[in-house]
Amino acid sequence: QMHFLLLFSRQGKLRLQKWFLPLPERERKKIIKDMTTMVLARKPRTCNFLHWRDLKIVYKRYASLYFCCGLENQDNELLALEILHRYVELLDKYFGNVCELDIIFNFEKAYFILDEFLMGGEIQETSKQSIVKSIEASDMLQEMSMAFEGGRQTVFKSFL
């Protein structure tokens, strides 16, 4: 089971935090601090795995963002790399050539996508297409429900 998934920039600013275990706020802050320090200190061309306390840490850098997750001992690190990669692919599909700014200004969408892919630290769906379709449908539903707010006119899309 994954314990947490963090996204942070090269300067150590947090862009997304997903916790799959209940932890007090103080503990979360500590973990974030430790992760950013450890990962940012890594030299290029070193392996993507670290040890921290009793967890295995897997991280990968995509452009200006570091994707970092904490795994239990029996989890497969190489597969975790694939999971991180799949998440990046999903973001890329959704935003079209995703960059850090997309995730900053649309952070809630990044969470919605993550919540279609992982749940409780485990993979929900292994098919990329399926997740993309679900997100599109949810977004549609959201736009429809907003269309009825305050009497504003909104473009009506035909829906499923």
Place this chain on the structure above:
Amino acid sequence: MSPSARLQEMIRVIRSARTQGEERGIIQRECADIRAQFRQGDNGVRSHSLAKLLYVHMLGYPAHFGQMECVRLIASPRYNEKRIGYLGAMMLLDEKQDASLLITNSIKNDLSHSSQYVQSLALCTLGCMGSAEMCRDLAPEIERLLRASNSYIKKKATLCAVHIIRKVPELGELFTPSARSLLSEKNHGVLHGAVVLITQLCERNPDTLAQFRKAVPELVQIMRSLVTSSYSPEHNIAGISDPFLQVRILRLLRILGHNNDSASEAMNDLLAQVATNTDSSKTAGSAVLYETVLTIMDINSESGLRVLAVNILGRFLLNNDRNIRYISMTSLQKIVQTDHNAVQRHRGTIVDCLKDQDTSVKRRALDLSLALVSAVNIRSMMKELLVFLSSCPPELRSQTASGIFNAAERYAPSKRWHIDTIMHVLTTAGGDVRDETVPNLIQLITATSELHCYTVHKLYRALLKDISQQSLVQVACWCIGEYGDLLLKGECDEIEPVEVTEDDVLDALETVLQSHMSSPATRGFALTATMKLSTRITDNVDRIRSIVSIYGSCIDLELQQRAVEYNALFKKYDHMRAAVLERMPVMDKNSPGHTNGDIGELIKESDTSKPKPAEMGFPSESASQVCDLLDLLGGPDTPGPAPASTAPTTTSSAGDLLDLLGGLEPTPVVPNLIVYEKNGLTLKLQCDRQTETDVTVTLVGSNSSLNDITNFTLQAAVPKSVQLQMKAPSDNVIPAQGLGQVTQTVLLNNPNKVSLKMRVRVSYSHQGTLCQDTVQIDSFPSDVLNCQPSFSPL
């Protein structure tokens, strides 16, 4: 401006802040605004206000005032509000907050909502932050959804069930029946969830595990179809069909096959197939292969399969991808004990990884290399390890050094090699070795008497080159002190002879004494060594005398004390000097005189370090009741009790005369223990326990021979933490033929309750000859003493 633009505008404004203070100001204003929005009630922009708050929260600012808003939004009928409300709940609420209970009802309702996307929100939130109580409440709902016809909902319900079982393991029973039937699903998402669920159930309940073993054939079938299936674009990653699912199935098979022959056999063929057919050129394939290897090693697989697995790991070692090399080494580390020979085959590659640039890889390679050292490969491995030591990163040095020492100790092909190796480590990384290294090396050197000459020459030369490595300098000084005469003789079998004069040696020692690089402990060693040389050299004794007297006024207290005592040895006790500074006897590792723990502690406290030889000098001056002058009980060539005769008579009390009547006293419950019997002299030991920590030991000597035993003295030594007080003996003559006895009482105080041991030295004259013997008492009559079984080296 549309509401969501307001969110993005806020983000832009916050980001444009140039200082931390400016940002704080903006955040404060925004939060006030948000609070106002919340208070207004349903105004159509609540969801955006919450979204803003969530952003602020991610920056690290407090956001607890949004918790109730989450609850309200979740209860809203509008999807967009629910969506952000549930997200807020996952971010701001956890099971410790009271507000989390309030959403239970909303979740319950939403679980039966007509829109699957609303159901999905509820399931996701419950599966993320549901508390045990919420899980108990909603478990039946989840179980119902597990049997729904909609795979979108089924897969989410399955993972929600996993979360429930983690929180409330007893509910596992509720989900077991449905879990089994989920295995026949076609949808990969549901299948994946089902495998995860079954894994959870099996991990928590051995009965369930036994039940699910019957599912092994089904799992094997699913796996096989994945491996051999034709290209399916939906699930394909780098040529592997759904590696996520494959890995999970392999993991479940591992649990099911562990320690079970029939299950393991059923999966043998499949594992072989996966191992040989999976393409590992990309990470996805390697991930599957890695999991396969882990499974093979953990079940009762046949040996051919195990060899296949180790070979895969060996192949991984040669992979260009650093991650894969790292993975393979962690796996090899796990199996190096059980499949030692198979891993040995890859030793060469592993040793090469010591040269990798990445510290993590180096660390793994080091662990593995040390585990692979054996009697056969010790020489070549040590060469590699020593090369590694000279260039390894600082955080690995002390681990490498101690690993090398352990290996050398276990497999050294010859003593000389052993000593050379330790010296090499000390010269390269002397600062990183543990403190016990110095006494260990000293003990090794004394034990190898045939190499004393060689060793002292080598150490002397090392000392001349470099006096910065404290451990090396300490050992060198000690050896020069002990074996200085061999050094001066010049010739030596194993090493090129070099002329060394007495002045050269004294120069070297004085350099150490005066150098600012020498630690106080090292200087102590050097001073003592200089002193010892006074009996081993002939011409320059005066020089030594002057060195010693100079240090009599040294600022360092330890050195000053030593110097003063050595001075006294020159002046008042010159007749004893030769005896006191004689060659040390060979020390055994576990006998008194060499105590790994004790000497180690001594050296750690650098101001009290005093190698045992120096303590021999002055019992009268340092008359203390703690009598652990173990060296007094050294080998047979130490001269008679002259320096030690003052030791036993620390206190006397008139009452002890009564001990003569030892036999008439009420006998203690414990039987007498005969500890020594020779020449007609019998020594018996009796114990009395006074309190938890105090024991009175009575030693009774009797004489059954035809001649009197005269000059009878006893000395005793005990473990360091035990305190000893010897009363005066009743007499030092034991009349012949059992006509009388001598009794001596020893009071022991054992505050740490260590296991008691005692060494007793008996010396006496019998028929004109002087006899001396030492007896070690390892176990005291056990019904008296109720000590902790912890070992404390004597």
